[in-house]
Amino acid sequence: MSSTAFSPLSRIARPLSLQRLATPEYALTLLLALGGLGAAQPLHAAEVNASTPSAEEDVALQKVTVTARRREEDAQDVPTPITTLNGATLEAQKVYKVQDLQQVLPSVNVAYVHARQSSIAVRGIGNNPASDGLEGSAGVYLDNVYLGRPGMAVFDLLDIEQLELLRGPQGTLFGKNTTAGVLNISTRKPTFTPERSIEISGGERGYFQGKGTVSGGLTETLAGRLSAYRSRDDGYIENTYNGDDLNGGSREGVRGQLLFEPSEDFSLRWIADYNAEDSSNGSMVVYGAPQRYWDRAALAGATPHRDPDDKKVNINGRQSVSVHQGGSSVEANWKLNGGFTLTSISAYRYWHFTPANDESLDVAAINNTGVEVHDRQFSQELRLASPTDGAFDYVIGAYVFNQNLGNKTFTDYGPQADLFLSGANTGIFNNVYSKANGKIETDSFALFGQATWHITDRLDFTAGVRGTYEEKEAKVERFAPVGGATLGPGLQAVRNAQLGAYDSGELTQHNAAPSGLLSLSYRFDDQLLGYASLAHGEKSGGVNLAVASAPVAGAESLLVGPERANDAELGFKSTLLNNRLQLNANLFWTGIHGYQATTLYQAPGSPNVVQVLANAGSVRSRGVEFEASAAPLRGLTINVNGSYNDVTYLSFKDAPCPGEVATAPGAPASCDLTGERVVGASKWIGNLNGEYTWRLANGIQPYVNAGYSYRSEAEGTLDNSDLSTIDGYGLVNLAGGIRTDLGDGQLDASVWVKNATDTDYYLAAFAYINGSYTASVGQPRTAGVSLRYDF
Template sequence: MKAGLRLSACAFAMAAISSAPIYAQSATGENTGSAQAEQRASVFDDNIIVVTAQGRTQALSDVPIAVSAVGAEQLEKSGATDIRELNQLAPSLLVSSTGNEANGSARIRGIGTVGDNPGLESSVAVFIDGVYRSRSGNALSELGPIDRVEILRGPQGTLGGRNSSAGMINIATAQPEFTFSGHAAATYGNYDQIRLEGGVNAPLSENIAARIDGVFLKRDGFYNDVVNDTDVNNKDRYLVRGQLLIEPSETLSVRLIGDYSKKDESCCAATFVQPEFAPLARVSPGLDGFTRPQPGAPALTDPANPIIPVLLALGQNPNALNQSTFNRDIYITPGRSYAGETEDYGVSAEINAELGNINLTSITAYREYSNFQASDTDYTGVDILYREPNRNAGAREFKTFTQELRLQGSLFDDKLDWLIGGFYANEKLEVRDNLRFGTQYGAFAPCRVVNAVNPALASPTSTGCLSAGGRAALLAANGGAGAFGPATPLIFAGLDNLAQINDRGGTGDIYNQKSENFAFFTHNIFHVTDKLDLTVGLRYTNETKDFDATFGNDNTMCPTQRALFTPLLGGPLNALAAGIIGLSCQGNSTSELDGVSLSDSRNENEFTGTAILSYKPTENLMLYGSYSRGYKAGGFNLDRSALTKSTLVNPAVAGDTANLQFDQETVDAFEIGAKYSTREFSLSVAAFRQQFDSFQLNTFNGSVFLVQNINSCSDDLGGADRDTDGTTGACNPDNVKYGVVAQGLEMEASLNPIRDLNVTMGLTYTDTSYENNLVGRDTGTPLDPALRLLPGDNLSNAPELTATASLSYTPPIGNSGMSGLFYINARTTGDYNTGSDLLFGKEQDGYTLVNARIGLRGPDGRWSIEGWAQNLFDVDYTQVAFNTPFVASQQTYSAFLAEPRTYGITVRGRF
């Protein structure tokens, strides 16, 4: 279904007076990942941003690519302290997090990496001070003082740094200066928020300057865990960053950076989805969950839904089922926890040197990142699935070394600006997991089978979910032949076996992946005439990934059940036998894997590049057209559930990684645009079309995570990609083509009518959709049935229409030297589906968020006091709705909620 195009009256009012963030970009039109580009990069001169990159200085109107940039002052006014809060300032950007903030997702133009699987690289690459961060979720933490954030839209596959298929976020932190200065800020807000920030900058000599900055943040969680008397989704984090800037001569500079940050927080709880959030998601018992529901059907958590009485009988607090989706009381299993810990630290060195007429840039960095996250993984009060709070709980560790070298200069009387370079990355990733069935799984799982037979017979407090009377009724059915014929006693045995699967499962799964990436690139600007430029870039990338995994598991009942019920497969009791095996071995949780090791390797070679033609008919106007090709590496699904496509197959016997692998994603992008800029007004317009081959999609189907490439077939598959049969819908490999298209129009503007007033606006229309006749890999394999709603529909988390606006007014107060501050921004988003499988119960209506800040500032900005509010009108919306684990087939959904209204007061001082 196409997302709605509704805009609220509030958003229209804001759009009438405002426009989008201030913009800047590199001189070449692409991010180089260079700290040299960031040094003294933003110069605000009469409201025109001048950016210096690779030795070239250009104004916004001279750069032929779509990029948004936000300066330090606007970041401070907006209250943005991590990349998620940039949503309010850039309409084409959406940053969200779900079950684990360590793998938060950034999307640009509706395209991004979906889910929490660390095996998938980010579609939107994040660089901080020219250093690549392994996943975009790494930047979901305090960033400290920032000079500028650049958001590059569209594939970035030519210049330095990591490849990215959707875009790039480049963050430049405040660097040392040769003047003594300091700053401090203290904030107190609701949810007992305390945030302290401070730093000192000092020249150590004529050639050396040092800077140190620190941030501390503590805030209560906005979920109230009623059962365990604690709060969840709290904040408890800090950051320390130290820098040295060494300039021994005018032709040489060295910038050294070391930083350490830590988070000790509980994340991420969820609530049940109720009809007030997804009124179209209500379904009658027995209806296919993929079928649009009928009016008058019961609510998602209504007792008429047969799984709800089971949950209640096993101890689920009824309040959790009756309260609003956005009531932030949660009722989880006693003793379970969402506790987690994240550490992120690293060092980098950037060297910039002039070697005659050639400029050399070298950026060397080493970083380590680790995270573990416990969870009550079923999100209910029944102990069905969990991760213990230790360093094996959904843990991931990255150790990354990167090296970038660039040489740049000019030839032919400055008619050619040339650049050549190389990039190397060595990344070691370890994932550890201890996902286990809970202590009540044995009581819950048999009820799934009994509900499928006759919900009236379900007795959750009886062994196998059948009372003595229920068993007698089934034995007496069919004139005494038994409800299942001679197999009736076997079915009882299977249910009783299921009842024994309590606190069983993973005892320590370990995945190791080593990735080596090297690339060579060139990027050249030909000044054909004084008004016409041709930019040509080319990049060769080689990517190698070595994978190994070792599994630990104590679920001995899985092989027992498989041996008992495999003989029934293919016969009249096939569905029942498959269901019992599936519930016994869910997610490939089986002792057959205990001690099993697997290893494999994959190698990729890709050419990417860009070609841009730009023309300036007047000094203030530029027109351009471009083609670019981007790439995101393939890899391995670091999840044991993906070892086999069916739990009917023994994963230890399958013994290979074929089902774990997914192919590289490539994109061909076309863009035309125009930029107009004067001191008082700037306007940027871009139209784009992006075609993705082997699009990487990660989907949770209620039981396991699926990672599948998405392509399409030029032949008509006759609806075979929309059915429940995973064996139909194949395509001749010669007829496979791109499966995802993102196309649309972007407009950004800035108005500065007087010195103290700035108005901005951004508007993005994006039609991001799957093609019809979808298949999986480029070999033409059928689409997984869990994705059968995808053909012809929008992508998840990709609203068609998004608008942002801001107004900043800083009037002087008399002749005192003081000034006032009035700042407001808004983001309006159209309707969209938050679920990657596009189930109807996961749709989010359009909404508008407003942030505001008002304050008083002293002479020369030496001090200020500010009152602020984020999500001023306390709008309720979700980040992602998902299938509640193990009960999703009963049409029960849960949701990760976005933050409610927060407000507080901030005091700043600087010298």
């Protein structure tokens, strides 16, 4: 493509909004227009990811550079458990959604229903149901910006440079403190050398994805990058009520960047992005239920499907999720006198989630229910990094984070609500509409630093410290119910107890938390690094943004205390066989105190038991993790990682009882799960992937890629019900294709199949009405083709 084919400057001179850019037709036009900004030099896939090795170095693993310690380092030199995946690997394995990351990462569980009901757990810590007034135990960062809600990461992984998973408490180097780990996602920067690519994929059940990227120099000191995508599919859950397919829909997004480098001593990177989703995600099948659920469903005249593996529901209401999110960040780096580097990262993000969900029946019991969320956040981080050529180096920083979140919880009860919810037509719920609002503002301030003393050429001692102070102000208000029958005093009192007006007043919480790290590493030789570390991390408390126990137990029952983690690591990293093999392994032990989880509350003399997020007790996570990468022969690369993770409650005496117990006559108010497994944590996780590439004449490169991911069974819900246990499963993903020079670029044509064995599996389970459980169904076998052109 020559620069005379388009008039790019006229196309980019007009002001653009993120929403306009997110329109696929406009974004694609702009991508093609910007493609003419630089000379049309060929850009091969190998040139995007690494320089072409010489014949002598051809059979060797590529060096991986990470920024886990806020400096660019070889991953094999960082004395902490860290897994890295580059963008080329994600693209080759067709991993483009956050919920698919557990197929390629060790010790990771992703519970996914929809953007709000999603969570990332590391080493079994972090699999709590969505709570709008509480941060996750595992932090997610996008281009060095902390994402305050897990759902902010639920978009297509577009134009990714690298993904890093750090396990264990983090805080002495990252802006926000976390107790379980960090998922650090970096996108590709603007380049002064022209880069352009376009890719189109299509597959079964209406799957389509189109995406493209253009990057290049605008002036001698200014470069730009623009990436856009649009994905859609029909879904794979059949609604037999009307024949619709659910758990499908569309997603689209755009990211624009500018990189200003007036000299070698200063750079400024501006990023703006917008993502939208309009889907029926969140549609779940009935996974398991006691007899009471089936009896009351029949009493209401409903016929729900019983076998979850059929991937069918029978619902008469609407299933819909709408998500709009975006933000902007500016990162500036100055190289100061003496080798110091000063970094500033300023960011703003917003997230708007709107659901419309039926319950699980084909009759009007609950017509619509859900939680709408509006969230916006601002963060500012400053870091100063010392030079690294002496016996002592350090990074110090300051962090400020502000978040304003509001939610609206709503339920529209239908004329069959009483029969389904209580088994008798009392009129308490029938045709009633209930709404509650919650809001919370969080202000977080932190100072942090980490220093390394190079005691000898081989021995390093690292110490880190962090001080965090957080303030949270919240309020929960439930409005008087609307509609329904006029009731007598007795039944009206029951309705008021369940749905009556309530105002918590202003709730406040203050928390000052220390974090720390001590680490010792020793390089036995150029091929072997050993390390040991002790770390302490804390996650601040939160507020339940739902009425829950407050009308009876008081507003203070909505407050949740902090979660504290103590962690010990012992591991090694090795590079063997002339850089053909990398083998890393580590042992870990983590104790969690004040584990934040969903528990039960029952007021004295009341028959009602309500769920409330609180500090459940103590949890222990221990195990072993390993990773290996090998290049045994020319063109072949093999990656394998895995973990054994024993995660148990050391103390959880007031846990919710499983549905099969809670619905039985004379059921206890709570159960003791001390010594039992923690929800969502598979003991065994293993991931294997291999790619083989042939290099034929005339630049032709056929290739095959195969991956296998295994997870052992896990507790599906926090009550450890037998009805919600998620069985272990293994997934096979296959791909094959050919890369070849075409015109001024390189064409990559491939065929692929995900979940090749069509295994039934589930991403999350959820405690529901009448002791039942619903589950989010994993993607069935899906085959497709992709065409990519880099030019």
